[in-house]
Amino acid sequence: MKNIVLIGFMGVGKGSVAREMVKRSRLVSLDTDDIIESMENRKIKNIFAEESEEYFRELERKVARWLQKKVEGTLISTGGGFFKVPNLKKIGTVVLLNAPFEVIYNRILEHPDSGKKLRKRPLFQDIERARALYEERLPLYLKVADIVIDVSDKELVTIAREILKKVKK
Template sequence: MKNIVLIGFMGVGKGSVAREIVKQSDMIALDTDDIIESMENRRIKKIFAEEGEEYFRALERKVALWLQKEVKGTLISTGGGFFKVPNLSKIGTVVFLSAPFEVIYRRILEHPDAEKKLRKRPLFQDVERAQKLYEERAVSYKKVADIIIDVQDKTISDIAKEILKKV
């Protein structure tokens, strides 16, 4: 069975959708950021602060190779920039969770633990910069995706059902 790889901008809901798909199916879920934090024994934010983005991207490429070789039949939620790994299509069916920047940002701000959600995302510290990054990535997400799911105005449960149906 092929893996399902969830991609999309930070805060779009990849982790929440992954947890819901696990509830609705017999799949196991992995999160690439969690794997990297485990490998490094430190948080993503600290890796960025101490080593920089390029070091972090090298860790993503290492995880991507491991996923391609060792992981099957698994739901994989990814960090916002993971879509750039060169072997993405070999890991599994790539599903892009799409929503306008304003919707993503509003969801984060309205979350009960909004402050923590924002702290966890180092590239979201400057909202204007984050929006520019979103605009740069939006086209690329679509190019690498096998399936595009518009998540705006849908429940997490409905998004999960739609992904399982299309995959």
Template sequence: MKNIILIGFMGVGKGSVAREMVKQADVVAIDTDDIIESMENRTIKKIFATEGEKYFRDIEAKVAKWLEKSVEDTLISTGGGFYKVKNLKKIGTVVFLDSPFDKIYERIINHPKAQNKLKKRPLFQDIDKARELYEERYPQYKNVADITIDVTDKSVEKIVKEILKKVKL
């Protein structure tokens, strides 16, 4: 099995889907944002605040190179902008979790830990800018994806079943 890479806009549910896939498919899962926070010994929010987005994207590129060379048979959950790394297709099969912006925002604000969810997403601090970013990224997500899964109003269990049908595990 090649790696499976989950991409999509921040808050679409990549982490939740990864955790459920671990249960259903007995796969190992890693998260690129968690790797970056471990490498930097600070949160994504602090990295953005002190170093800026370019610095963060440079770290993502380093993580992508490491994934390509060192990781196999793994489910990789990514940050919202990870799809831009140059070697994405060399890392594995790219699965785009697709949902309209308003549904993503609704999912976040209706979450029991909504304040934490919003706080840890630096690019979601201004809703209009977040929507603009979504509209800019959406066609790019579709373009790089090998598989697109519509996650709108579906349970995490159903999303995982759809992914497992389309990806040879």
């Protein structure tokens, strides 16, 4: 079985959807940000602060090469910019989780631990910059996606079932 690669803007719910999909299938899940944090033994926000965004993007490319060569039959949730790795389509079926920017932002703000959720995302520190980044990335996400799932106003179980159904076709 091919890998399933979840992409989408930061905060859209890739990790939550992945956890729900694991409950409803025999899939094993990996998260590219978790892999990078393990490799570097530090948090993403610290990598951005202590190194640079370009350094972080090189780590993503390194993880992408490893995933392509060594991982199969796995659900892979990714960071918001991971879609730019050159071998993305070779890793697996690319599923875009999408919602309007306001839906994503409001979902983060309404989360019981919203302060932590915002601090965890370095590129979300300036809301207007984040909105511009979303608008810049959306057409690029759509271009690389094999499957697009609108996650607005849907329960996790509904999203998980929809992905699993579309991937099996």
